[in-house]
Amino acid sequence: MKPLEIPKRLDIVSGACRFAFFFIIVTQFSINWVSGDLIVRKIFGPEVPTGKYKHPSSFDELDNGDLYLAYYGGAGEYASGTVVYGARLNKGSSRWSQPKKIAGNPFRSLGNPVVWQGPDGLVWLFYVTRFGDTWSTSRIKFKISRDGAVSWSDSALLTIEPGTMVRAHPIVLQTGEYLLPIYHETGHDTELVGPETTSFFLRYNPSNKKWSSSKRIRSDHGNLQPAVAQVDDRHLIAYCRRGGGYEPTTEGYLIRSESRDGGHTWGKGTNSSFPNPNSAVDFIKLRSGRLLLVYNHNMNDRTPLTAALSSDNGKTFSHRMNIAAGQDSFAYPTIVQTEDGRIHVTFTSQERTQINHAIFDENDLLSKPDNKKSEPRESEELK
Numbered sequence: 001m002k003p004l005e006i007p008k009r010l011d012i013v014s015g016a017c018r019f020a021f022f023f024i025i026v027t028q029f030s031i032n033w034v035s036g037d038l039i040v041r042k043i044f045g046p047e048v049p050t051g052k053y054k055h056p057s058s059f060d061e062l063d064n065g066d067l068y069l070a071y072y073g074g075a076g077e078y079a080s081g082t083v084v085y086g087a088r089l090n091k092g093s094s095r096w097s098q099p100k101k102i103a104g105n106p107f108r109s110l111g112n113p114v115v116w117q118g119p120d121g122l123v124w125l126f127y128v129t130r131f132g133d134t135w136s137t138s139r140i141k142f143k144i145s146r147d148g149a150v151s152w153s154d155s156a157l158l159t160i161e162p163g164t165m166v167r168a169h170p171i172v173l174q175t176g177e178y179l180l181p182i183y184h185e186t187g188h189d190t191e192l193v194g195p196e197t198t199s200f201f202l203r204y205n206p207s208n209k210k211w212s213s214s215k216r217i218r219s220d221h222g223n224l225q226p227a228v229a230q231v232d233d234r235h236l237i238a239y240c241r242r243g244g245g246y247e248p249t250t251e252g253y254l255i256r257s258e259s260r261d262g263g264h265t266w267g268k269g270t271n272s273s274f275p276n277p278n279s280a281v282d283f284i285k286l287r288s289g290r291l292l293l294v295y296n297h298n299m300n301d302r303t304p305l306t307a308a309l310s311s312d313n314g315k316t317f318s319h320r321m322n323i324a325a326g327q328d329s330f331a332y333p334t335i336v337q338t339e340d341g342r343i344h345v346t347f348t349s350q351e352r353t354q355i356n357h358a359i360f361d362e363n364d365l366l367s368k369p370d371n372k373k374s375e376p377r378e379s380e381e382l383k
Contacts, residue, residue, distance in 0.1 A: 037360055038364060039358065041356065045350065048098070048099060050074075053073055053076050054071050055072070055352035056071065056072075056112065057070070057348060058334050060336055063117065064091060065091030068148075068149045070113040072127070077352070082110055085101055086149065102143070103127055103143060111130060114166050114169060114170075116170055121146075123146075135163070136185050136186055139161070140158040141157055163185045164184055165184075165225075166180065166183075171229070171285075173262065177206070178203070179202075179204075180203075181238070182199075183198065183240075184200070185224055186222075192244070193224060193245070197222035198223065199240045199257070200213060200215065219257075223242060223257075224241050226239070229291050236258065246277075252276050252278065254281060255269040255270065275298055279331050280333070282335045284337065291310040292308070292335060293309075303328060307322075307345070307365060319366055319368050321365055333345050342360070342361055343361065344359050
């Protein structure tokens with residue numbers, strides 16, 4: 001199958017003025033759209049033969065400038081035989097490689113891969129293995145690559161507690177240690193996140209190669225899938241997906257928790273000002289020092305997918321724009337700021353059968369104040 005063609009960046013520049021425009025691009029598989037400097041395009045969809053289900057995506061920029069992406073695929077979320085696939089976008093290329101299986105188990109189903117390159121060049125692949133019918137039976141495993149995600153080690157077990165799972169990238173603390181966000185999911189109802197579900201973090205010391213665990217983030221209705229950013233050497237902020245079910249609510253908010261001791265202990269998770277439809281988010285610190293949150297600005301539906309930027313260490317998020325919106329679900333974002341400073345976000349749509357890739361600049365967000373005139377607007381749907 002011919003790989004997907006990625007359109008070049010499209011700008012109109014005249015003197016000191018840049019003019020926003022809208023341009024439809026038709027490829028063999030999809031309709032992509034460009035609005036101003038925001039580019040959104042499809043990477044993989046149902047036509048790619050790794051199973052209809054492709055969710056959730058995780059990616060990172062490697063040392064050589066390639067982008068490497070992982071997701072789990074199969075017949076559905078709880079299907080038997082789901083495996084983890086990887087694909088690469090070579091630096092300077094406009095074509096993603098065809099996905100290849102990078103983790104599988106003939107007796108178990110896998111899910112939630114996280115791919116990340118550490119400062120020493122090792123590429124880590126974290127994922128979960130489900131031992132029963134629901135995610136609360138899962139445990140975290142990992143592999144490493146010493147050659148830029150070309151080949152992978154055998155898998156190793158990271159956690160033994162049933163229900164431990166991973167979703168977001170690790171971060172490198174100012175101490176040089178790695179902090180991996182994980183969570184403990186409870187209950188066996190696929191339509192309800194139990195109130196005892198908690199988020200926490202595994203800390204890795206690259207000097208002695210030992211892992212340790214933080215205290216847990218507890219909240220009134222449970223929380224999961226934390227994403228974390230370090231404000232300074234002692235202060236960290238985490239945003240977590242809310243617990244509960246999927247019935248309509250007027251009380252669905254992202255859970256926020258803070259650490260004041262470098263991530264060892266965490267305050268109680270409380271409702272933030274951001275709505276959350278029981279769906280994952282991502283949260284990173286940009287090289288400018290600003291904090292970027294990508295989330296669904298809705299309590300009940302996974303649309304729109306919105307980016308919010310803070311210039312005051314997470315006190316306020318005064319700039320906001322839509323990445324995608326419309327009559328679809330745009331969910332499970334992963335954010336990476338690449339070496340050139342641009343911001344990349346991957347997410348899924350079309351009932352978790354399609355992986356999409358958005359690219360924009362920090363200045364695109366800075367130009368959008370968060371007021372009534374800049375409320376998330378509907379953009380063209382990704383077909």
